[in-house]
Amino acid sequence: MNKKVYDIIIIGAGIIGGAIAYKLSKESDLKIAVIDKESEPNKHQTGRNSGVIHSGVYYPKDSLKSKNCINGYNQLLDFLNENEIPFKITGKLIATADETEYSEMERLYDNAKSVGLNVSYFDDKQIREIDKNLVSKKGFFVEETGITDYTQVLNAFIDLSRSNGLDYYFSNEIKSVSIGKVDTSIKTSENKLKTKYLINCAGLQCDRVYNICTGNKSPVTIIPFKGEYFKVPENSYSTDIPIYPVPNPNFPFLGVHLTRMIDGSLKVGPNAVLSFDREGYKGFSVDLNDTFKIITNKALYNIAKMYSSTVIKELLKHSNKKYFEKNVRKYWSNFSKEDIIGYSCGIRSQASENGNLISDFRIENFENQVHVLNAPSPAATSCLAIADTVINELKFIN
Numbered sequence: 001m002n003k004k005v006y007d008i009i010i011i012g013a014g015i016i017g018g019a020i021a022y023k024l025s026k027e028s029d030l031k032i033a034v035i036d037k038e039s040e041p042n043k044h045q046t047g048r049n050s051g052v053i054h055s056g057v058y059y060p061k062d063s064l065k066s067k068n069c070i071n072g073y074n075q076l077l078d079f080l081n082e083n084e085i086p087f088k089i090t091g092k093l094i095a096t097a098d099e100t101e102y103s104e105m106e107r108l109y110d111n112a113k114s115v116g117l118n119v120s121y122f123d124d125k126q127i128r129e130i131d132k133n134l135v136s137k138k139g140f141f142v143e144e145t146g147i148t149d150y151t152q153v154l155n156a157f158i159d160l161s162r163s164n165g166l167d168y169y170f171s172n173e174i175k176s177v178s179i180g181k182v183d184t185s186i187k188t189s190e191n192k193l194k195t196k197y198l199i200n201c202a203g204l205q206c207d208r209v210y211n212i213c214t215g216n217k218s219p220v221t222i223i224p225f226k227g228e229y230f231k232v233p234e235n236s237y238s239t240d241i242p243i244y245p246v247p248n249p250n251f252p253f254l255g256v257h258l259t260r261m262i263d264g265s266l267k268v269g270p271n272a273v274l275s276f277d278r279e280g281y282k283g284f285s286v287d288l289n290d291t292f293k294i295i296t297n298k299a300l301y302n303i304a305k306m307y308s309s310t311v312i313k314e315l316l317k318h319s320n321k322k323y324f325e326k327n328v329r330k331y332w333s334n335f336s337k338e339d340i341i342g343y344s345c346g347i348r349s350q351a352s353e354n355g356n357l358i359s360d361f362r363i364e365n366f367e368n369q370v371h372v373l374n375a376p377s378p379a380a381t382s383c384l385a386i387a388d389t390v391i392n393e394l395k396f397i398n
């Protein structure tokens with residue numbers, strides 16, 4: 001077993017850990033390592049998302065999501081350009097299903113304007129000019145939205161930081177941490193390492209990693225929400241502009257949208273169904289430990305109380321093609337469940353605390369450690385800005 005000594009160890013080589021590693025490797029000559037339990041990157045959220053570059057339409061102006069998303073959008077575009085990673089700025093349409101959604105659409109429009117985005121209302125004629133099968137009567141267009149491939153972004157972070165001298169340890173699951181007077185000792189499944197500072201970016205496992213690193217119970221519990229996508233024929237939609245519904249303001253998810261991926265493929269999704277296994281991507285799988293955490297989580301009982309059992313039923317509709325058909329046809333009539341040609345899914349790491357889903361990003365310090373405890377969408381877009389926030393927290397510890 002190795003016994004290497006580092007200044008900083010980052011747990012989790014997803015896009016957040018990767019962005020922090022990349023920035024630190026450029027800005028400092030500290031000795032840094034990144035450890036990950038998987039044998040290669042992109043196995044979890046970063047490799048399984050919609051690939052949309054968001055601009056912060058939905059988030060209150062002073063929230064961490066809003067600040068990091070707008071800043072992250074600009075930093076990401078520079079990074080994509082500098083590193084010749086394919087992307088397109090397409091803009092996006094937020095489309096209403098009917099009049100009952102007009103007031104929420106107007107609230108989102110005002111919010112987008114207040115954070116400085118270029119938005120304009122579209123009527124049914126302008127909407128049909130995007131694609132003849134769009135049936136929404138009213139919506140608004142946001143200029144600052146694009147598409148890319150976040151797996152390529154993460155691979156670039158890893159390659160660049162490696163060439164700047166960082167060490168990556170894949171197939172190394174964190175097993176135990178002991179905080180000493182000078183150093184923190186870490187045992188992974190393969191190595192023994194020492195470090196001055198620890199950064200937890202373990203995504204779906206961040207609450208469990210918090211428990212291991214601090215010896216305390218994490219203030220948040222992760223609820224895994226699976227997002228399923230159905231692939232449809234590329235030529236069934238005429239442009240690259242993503243179409244989003246008006247989301248339910250009480251849920252931190254954006255609704256089933258129509259998205260062209262950067263490779264040209266076309267997907268509808270993701271829905272948000274409860275996953276009884278944080279990493280259960282194949283079919284309906286159940287992990288007993290994860291299931292116990294879910295069924296004893298007060299946040300779900302509060303959701304059920306607020307919105308009746310219909311909401312809970314929606315949360316249990318795994319792989320339900322009819323559900324997709326009903327929701328997508330509200331704005332795009334060309335979708336039929338018979339046209340589906342593929343399936344994929346991702347699982348969102350959504351934190352809950354005291355019986356509520358946390359809507360904002362959450363970053364916390366504990367002694368010589370920084371923990372990223374809630375980084376769901378738009379965290380891929382925001383990764384470089386989140387990296388700045390985390391690095392700033394490290395300076396604060398100093």
Ligand SMILES: Cc1cc2nc3c(=O)[nH]c(=O)nc-3n(C[C@H](O)[C@H](O)[C@H](O)COP(=O)(O)OP(=O)(O)OC[C@H]3O[C@@H](n4cnc5c(N)ncnc54)[C@H](O)[C@@H]3O)c2cc1C
Pocket residue numbers: 011012013014015016017018035036037038041042043044045046047048049050051052053054172173174201202203204205206209226227228270345346347348349375376377378379380381382
């Ligand atoms: C369905 C879906 C759609 C999304 N769409 C978008 C979008 O269009 N635009 C956008 O901006 N964002 C989107 N997101 C959000 C975005 O993908 C995530 O916010 C982002 O990828 C989170 O990155 P991460 O590094 O925190 O987590 P991850 O990518 O999940 O990485 C965490 C890493 O930690 C490692 N790890 C976990 N436990 C341990 C352990 N015990 N020891 C060592 N390593 C460990 C894992 O192996 C993993 O590699 C979407 C997410 C999902 C799921």
